[in-house]
Amino acid sequence: MxxxxxxxxxxxxxxxxxxxxxxxxxxxxxxxxxxxxxxxxxxxxxxxxxxxxxxxxxxxxxxxxxxxxxxxxxxxxxxxxxxxxxxxxxxxxxxxxxxxxxxxxxxxxxxxxxxxxxxxxxxxxxxxxxxxxxxIPIIKAIREGLTANRIEWVAGIINGTTNFILSEMRSRGLPFAQVLAEAQRLGYAEADPTFDIEGVDAAHKLTLLASLAFGVPVQFERAHVEGISNLAAEDIAHAARLGYRIKLLGITRRRADGIELRVHPALVPAERLLANVEGAMNAVLVRGDAVGPTLYYGQGAGExxxxxxxxxxxxxxxxxxxxxxxxxxxxxxxxxxAMSDTPILSIEDTETSYYLRMRVEDRPGVLADIARILSDASISIGSMIQEPSSDGSGADIIFLTHLARERNVNLAIASIEASPFVRSTVTRLRLENLT
Amino acid sequence: MxxxxxxxxxxxxxxxxxxxxxxxxxxxxxxxxxxxxxxxxxxxxxxxxxxxxxxxxxxxxxxxxxxxxxxxxxxxxxxxxxxxxxxxxxxxxxxxxxxxxxxxxxxxxxxxxxxxxxxxxxxxxxxxxxxxxxxIPIIKAIREGLTANRIEWVAGIINGTTNFILSEMRSRGLPFAQVLAEAQRLGYAEADPTFDIEGVDAAHKLTLLASLAFGVPVQFERAHVEGISNLAAEDIAHAARLGYRIKLLGITRRRADGIELRVHPALVPAERLLANVEGAMNAVLVRGDAVGPTLYYGQGAGExxxxxxxxxxxxxxxxxxxxxxxxxxxxxxxxxxAMSDTPILSIEDTETSYYLRMRVEDRPGVLADIARILSDASISIGSMIQEPSSDGSGADIIFLTHLARERNVNLAIASIEASPFVRSTVTRLRLENLT
Missing domain, CATH: 3.40.50.720 (NAD(P)-binding Rossmann-like Domain)
Structure with a gap:
């Protein structure tokens, strides 16, 4: 021919x-x-x-x-x-x-x-x-390999630069800025790394994955985008102690009332394959109603x-x-x-689990007050650790919640931060069990 | 339409x-x-x-x-x-x-x-x-997703029954027969489990993967097939101590003189994603010259x-x-x-690393003699552990070799087993670094 x-x-x-x-x-x-x-x-x-x-x-x-x-x-x-x-x-x-x-x-x-x-x-x-x-032939997999399925959600590590940085932060206990500088020296991050580290590149890709999974038009402008530049090394360490790793995930999920479309750092149980994708590698986890979970892994960039x-x-x-x-x-x-007009949900309508860290006064009644605030916002606690703060000025508390609505979590955080016994802003990370 | x-x-x-x-x-x-x-x-x-x-x-x-x-x-x-x-x-x-x-x-x-x-x-x-x-859309991935590549090798966990059994043996420290019986009760293994546990089912699948990867005719009769029914719990434990997990792999690899086509249990470094595929799940790792390693994971059986x-x-x-x-x-x-007539190699022509376990008399010179036998067979040792045997009758020695030709390993094993100071047959497992 x-x-x-x-x-x-x-x-x-x-x-x-x-x-x-x-x-x-x-x-x-x-x-x-x-x-x-x-x-x-x-x-x-x-x-x-x-x-x-x-x-x-x-x-x-x-x-x-x-x-x-x-x-x-x-x-x-x-x-x-x-x-x-x-x-x-x-x-x-x-x-x-x-x-x-x-x-x-x-x-x-x-x-x-x-x-x-x-x-x-x-x-x-x-x-x-x-x-x-x-x-990774992920578009072919979703578009042709999983045609039998009603796809439920897609969660992916789809930016190698940020995954490299997070892997180094965790394995070497280093802060973000230092690892970024090193990544730039090694050529894993660009001179202006904004698109990668602020999640924009991942959001571009996630936008396409959402359309392929659910048959909705491309709607990048509706994606919620958070990067990793504010991620503290101590949260990576706390997550590890609790059995989780923090990954920058692109997540799109079909819910009864619309589609979640969000990029942000998230805690993932350490035993999941996705949590073990290290360095600049990419991986995408796709859940279909017939096939169950499937994962696709490989190099996400490079010549x-x-x-x-x-x-x-x-x-x-x-x-x-x-x-x-x-x-x-x-x-x-x-x-x-046959495209669908299912709306993209606001990030406030996200339903997931949360990691909340705060520094409080170490005196009777504080925990009870915080627990009451969470409970009033319909947030139920999965697990909790409390320990003396490193500077000896109070106590650090970390909550892992069960599934909650983000709007409620935001209200609870505002209420906690307004309380007289709280000495810090509340660090809030999302937690994805990926089951 | x-x-x-x-x-x-x-x-x-x-x-x-x-x-x-x-x-x-x-x-x-x-x-x-x-x-x-x-x-x-x-x-x-x-x-x-x-x-x-x-x-x-x-x-x-x-x-x-x-x-x-x-x-x-x-x-x-x-x-x-x-x-x-x-x-x-x-x-x-x-x-x-x-x-x-x-x-x-x-x-x-x-x-x-x-x-x-x-x-x-x-x-x-x-x-x-x-x-x-x-x-898992693995056929589509190889046949269409990786068309740009000269595929170098494919290594897969492509039988869920055996992977379930191996996962249970490792995590619970149980012997093969007991886990098999339990798998049969749970419906993970058939009443007559031969096809699964002896590697025949995996070899059927591997045969197809080899043809797809290398463009050779289907040649099931040339596949080397070993199952897991002889695998000892102690080898799984030794492997774990050395940083490896044992998986039943189907491996096909392009070499200068032909194609390896083999199913057998193998040690895999514990940090590899493939080593972390647990239970009845399947995963296939494909290495192409352009794309590098890619992995595809999901449920390999079921309605x-x-x-x-x-x-x-x-x-x-x-x-x-x-x-x-x-x-x-x-x-x-x-x-x-455009199909290729590249021959399928005999298992004796396999080139990989090996795990060798033997029980020997605990006296001076034994290790030197064994090391000499290995060296004479052009087998170089990567690492070794020696410890008193559990019954106190001698010493157990485990070698991990560098890349070696299986023919040479077989000769060395025969020579070791013929030595007067050796008290057991030599347990030989293959070790795949998958890089």
């Missing part, structure tokens, strides 16, 4: 990895796909540098627009990132009847609805396995792991590009006319 | 689960597939009992042949098990131009080459996600988890049944004309 022709936009980390994997494994890929996948055009900012890399058989140019308009190109691979030029190019490629493969989670989390609608109207595919959890997903998409698109568009796997797992 | 019509052969555990999941999630499945998937005919041995279950809208009969010949049926789901009648029915369905979905690993491990060739000739699909690791895979296959076949057969995903991941 004729080779499929690919135009590559961007030759950075992922673009370079894609080029490398396609070249090195050309034979193995063709054995599977039944034809060759050839990059025939590349658009990059630094043309001379790129030409050194890809040689003379490929056309290298600075103008990406020429590629998305080129009638000889079957598939456009967008790896330039950002959501302005990338959006423009992807939409133009679609308008020109080209299939698109992209690793751009920010683009799809913000403009996915527009892009997928345009693609469906044109009868082309937009494949994005590389946008979530790098090399070749991400390229692995890009190339898998290229093979998929190659296989399906002659198929009737109506029979292809829908972009967001559900047929466009 | 018109519903797709399914004929179901068998209404046992998996057949019943498939019926249940298709009924309960009909809406969710149709939202994804774009059309309904309807079971219109069922063949079972006990017609009256089945009719009670599926009602009057479905034709229930005792003769499965009528279904595989029925022109109104699009897809035949084979869930009767065994490899005589099942083979006959699957081949007849294919000859009649029907797509087939099956959970039958024994059938495919033994007759897969014949069945896939017949299907390719007829232009129909034989889908078998449910045949390996139940609800609804297995049905989850059967129904996912039904959705896939529904989507692809109008596609050009040449563009479909090949049955064994590689195009039929």
């Amino acid at each position: 004729k080779p499929i022709k690919v135009g590559l936009l961007g030759l950075g980390v992922v673009g370079g990895g894609t080029w490398k994997v396609l070249a090195r494994n050309a034979e193995e890929i063709a054995r599977r796909a039944g034809r060759r996948i050839e990059v025939t055009r590349v658009a990059v900012r630094d043309v001379a540098k790129a030409r050194m890399r890809v040689g003379n058989e490929v056309e290298v140019a600075a103008d990406p627009h020429a590629i998305v308009r080129d009638p000889s190109i079957d598939i456009v691979v967008e790896l330039i990132g950002g959501d302005t030029l990338a959006r423009e190019l992807v939409l133009e490629a679609i308008a020109n009847g080209k299939h698109v493969v992209t690793a751009n989670k920010a683009l799809l989390a913000k403009h996915g609805n527009e892009i997928f609608a345009a693609a469906s109207a044109q009868g082309v595919m937009v494949a994005f396995e590389a946008a979530v959890a790098g090399g 070749e792991p991400t390229a692995s997903a890009v190339v898998a998409d290229l093979v998929d698109v190659t296989r399906l590009h002659t198929a009737d568009p109506g029979n292809r796997v829908p972009h967001l797992a559900f047929q466009p006319d | 018109k519903p797709i019509k399914v004929g179901l052969l068998g209404l046992g555990v998996v057949g019943g689960g498939t019926w249940k999941v298709l009924a309960r999630n009909a809406e969710e499945i149709a939202r994804r597939a774009g059309r309904r998937i309807e079971v219109t005919r069922v063949a079972v041995r006990d017609v009256a009992k089945a009719r009670m279950r599926v009602g009057n809208e479905v034709e229930v009969a005792a003769d499965p042949h009528a279904i595989v010949r029925d022109p109104s049926i699009d897809i035949v789901v084979e869930l009767i098990g065994g490899d005589t009648l099942a083979r006959e029915l699957v081949l007849e369905a294919i000859a009649n131009g029907k797509h087939v979905v099956t959970a039958n690993k024994a059938l495919l491990a033994k007759h897969g080459n014949e069945i896939f060739a017949a299907a390719s000739a007829q232009g129909v699909m034989v889908a078998f996600e449910a045949a390996v690791a139940g609800g 609804e988890p297995t049905a989850s895979a059967v129904v996912a296959d039904l959705v896939d076949v529904t989507r692809l049944h109008t596609a050009d057969p040449g563009n479909r995903v090949p049955h064994l991941a590689f195009q039929p004309d």
